Amino acid sequence: DTGVSQDPRHKITKRGQNVTFRCDPISEHNRLYWYRQTLGQGPEFLTYFQNEAQLEKSRLLSNRFSAERPKGSFSTLEIQRTEQGDSAMYLCASSPEGTGELFFGEGSRLTVL
């Protein structure tokens, strides 16, 4: 068990550029979650997958945000036309089905200049 891994750990980009984050969950976990965390706040839910199916995406912050989990393993979170307000830590977590217990990665920190 190598835990949840996220890549890159840090990303600095200019406003208007697209960015993509990758998450590799714990291999036997079929649920995968994306959260966003800003300074002084708790993690804010964005979306989640069960296997390759995206079961909830209404909480994605705008239509510039999209996520995929094409084969039910790793997932990507893409932000198009980044804005300064997108600067945050993007957290990925995975979970065994039905436990509600999330295992988090260390996060990907995005800075938009």
Next chain:
Amino acid sequence: AQSVTQLGSHVSVSEGALVLLRCNYSSSVPPYLFWYVQYPNQGLQLLLKYTSAATLVKGINGFEAEFKKSETSFHLTKPSAHMSDAAEYFCAVSGNSGYSTLTFGKGTMLLVSP
């Protein structure tokens, strides 16, 4: 819908003193409740969880929490603080099916002084 309120963004204690971090929840269904800890530059780590079994839940590193339905509370305690407990602590709630997502509080930073 579920929500969590953590009272106090910062709590300071001396080493060896009691730790008490407060969490109140709101839930339209019987909740699952969680405490997570985040050390600097690390991911969130589960401390303990309540899933409608025993109301007093013991977790890692000597922490425990008690579910009180009448008070809608799930406060986190530790009898004696250690310097290594300094971190940010998050309370979270989900619906009791275990299939819904976690909603987190804003967090409480625990500061431990020698």
